[in-house]
Amino acid sequence: MGTLNLEGVSFHYPGGGETVLDQVTLVIPAGGIFGLLGPNGAGKTTLISILAGQLHGATGKISADDEPLEALRRRRPLSLGLVPQEYAFYPMLTCAENLRFFGAVQGLAGARLKDRLAAAARFARIESALARRAGRLSGGLKRRLNLAIGLLAEPEILLLDEPTVGVDPQSRAFLLDSIRSLAGTERTILYTSHYMEEVEAICDRVAIIDHGRVLVSGALSEVTRDGSGLEELFMRLTHRSLRD
C-alpha cells in the first residue's frame, strides 16, 4: 500500500449546518506513522469515521495510490482496519470468541482464521487471557484486545483512534512499542491522540487540525524546527480556551 491522499475533504452533518471538516488536505505516506492531533471537537474522529466508511456524504477526494479509497475497499474489503477509541468488542464473549467473530465477519475461516487469531493474540500479548470474558479484563488488556481485533486481517491501512486512552504507563509503553513495530511494514498508519509525548515518540509526520481545518502538516522535524516542542506548537495554534 502506498500513500493515502485526502484532497479538499469537507463534511457537515445533514441538517446540522456547521461544517465539521473544511477542505482537509493531507498526504499520509506508507511505512511510517502519521499523527493527527487536535483538541476535542476538532474533527479527528469524524475524519477517521469517514475513512473507515462509517460516515457518508463527505465531499473532496480520498484515494490510496491514486485509486479512490471506496473502490479499493470494494476490491479488497480487508485493506483497512480500525482500532476505535471505544472498547469495540463484546464484553460477554471471551477474548478468543471476540477474535474469532471479528475474523469471521471479515471473511477469515479455517486454518487462516486460526493462524491470524494466534498471531494477533501473540502480537498484543493477550494469549493468557484468551479464555477470559472481555468485559472482565483490565483496561490495559482491553486496549490490547481492541488492537488485536484491528490487526486480524493484516490491513494495509490502519486507523488508530486514541488507542492508549485510560491505560497504565506499562500498558501504554507496550502499546506504543507494538504500534511502532508496525511502522516498519508497508502499512499506512493514521494515529490520533491527545498525548503529545506519544505522538513525538512514535510518529514521523503530524498534522494539527482544529474546527475542521488543517492548521499545520508535515514531518515532525519540520513543524517543530523552530525549537518549540509539539505541545507548545499545539497550544499556540489551537489557543488555550477550553473546549467542550
Place this chain on the structure above:
Amino acid sequence: MRRLLALWEKETLALSRDVLGLAVLFLMPAAFIVVMSLALSDVFKGGAARQTEFAVIASDGPEFAKQLTERLEGDGFHPSPEPAERGVLHVTKPALTLIVPRGFERALGTPLGKASSVPALKLVADPALPPALLLAFQQRVLGVVLGLRVSALMRRAGVAADAEALDLKHAATLNVETIGGTGRPSSVQQNVPAWLIFGMFFVVMPISSLFVVERREGTLARLVSLRVPFSMLLLGKVGPYFAVNLAQAALMLLAGRTLVPWFGGETLALPARWDLLAEVTACTSFAAIGWGLLVAVCSRTLEQATVIGGVGNILAAAVGGIMVPRFVMPETMQKLSEVSPMAWALDGFHAVILRHGGAADIAAPCAKLLALAAALLAAALWVHHRRRVLTSAQ
C-alpha cells in the same frame, strides 16, 4: 453466508450468557401458564363443571323449601350445606339465596289471570358472581316455578299431575356440542398459547439490550467499518431468536402437558395438525423479532429499550386478550383488540389448538403477522437511515 453464521453464533453466545434474559424468555411464560391456568380454571368451565352454592329460605315452611331446593339442584348449582340466615346473606356463603315470601305456595294455584296476586320472589346474589351464572340461575328459578304452577293448576282442575314430568330436569335432553372438539376449551388451552405469545414477544428485551450495548461500545461502528451491511446486522439477530421462539413454543406446550396437571390443573390437548402449529409459531416469531429490531434501533439507552419494549408488550397483551380473555371484554374492547398483533397470533393458535382448523383458518392471522414483520423490519431500516444510529462521532 459465513458472515451471517458468525453473527448468529455471536448472538447465541451473548444470549446464552444473559441469565436474566433467558429467565424472562423461558421461566416467565412458564410461570404465567401454570399460575393463570390454575387461577382461571373456573372461568373456562361450563355450568355443570362449576360449583355454585345456593340456598332457599321459604316462609311457607321447610317442606316447600326442600321441594324447591331439590328441583333447583343440578347443572353446577348445588345446595349449600350451611343453612342461610337472612341477616348475614350479603357477607357469607352461599352465592345465591332464594327468598320465598309467605303465601307463595298457595298463590301458585291461582289462575293465570290473577297472577299479579302472587307475591314476588327475591334472589340475593354474591356481587362477585359472574353475570352469566346469575342469569342461568334466574332462568332456572323461573322454570321450576313454572313447573310448580302448572302442577298446581292441573291439580286444581282435577287432572292428575306427574311431578316427575314437570320437573325441569326431565323437560328435555339437550346435548351441547362444541365446534372442532369434543368439549369446551379449558383454561390451559386458553392460557398456554396466550402466555407463549407473550413470552415470544419478550425477545424484544435481549434483542434491544444487546443492540444498545453494541452501539454504545462502538461495536456496531466497527462492524460497519468492516463493511458488514446494516441489513445483515439485523438479519444476524433473526436466526438465533427464531430458534429461541421455537424452543419457547416446544417448552410451553410441554409445560401445558406436564407442569399444569402436576399442579392440579387440566392437561393441554395437543393439536391435530403440527405443521399448522409450526406455521403460526413461525409467523408469530417473525412479528416478535421485527418488533424487537424496531425497538432496538429506536432506543438510545437500555432504559428506553426496557420501557418501550416492556410497556409495549404489556399493552398489546392487555388489549389482545392475553391477560384477559377477549370473550369477557365488552364489545368496544373486543373490536379494539383486533389491532393487537398478540390477538392475531392468539387467533392463529386457537384455530389450531382449540378448533382444530385447517390452513384456511390460519391464513388471515398468519398474513397479518408476516405483513407486520415486514413493516417493522422496513421501519427499523428507515429509522436507522434517518438517525444514523451507528454514528457517535461528532
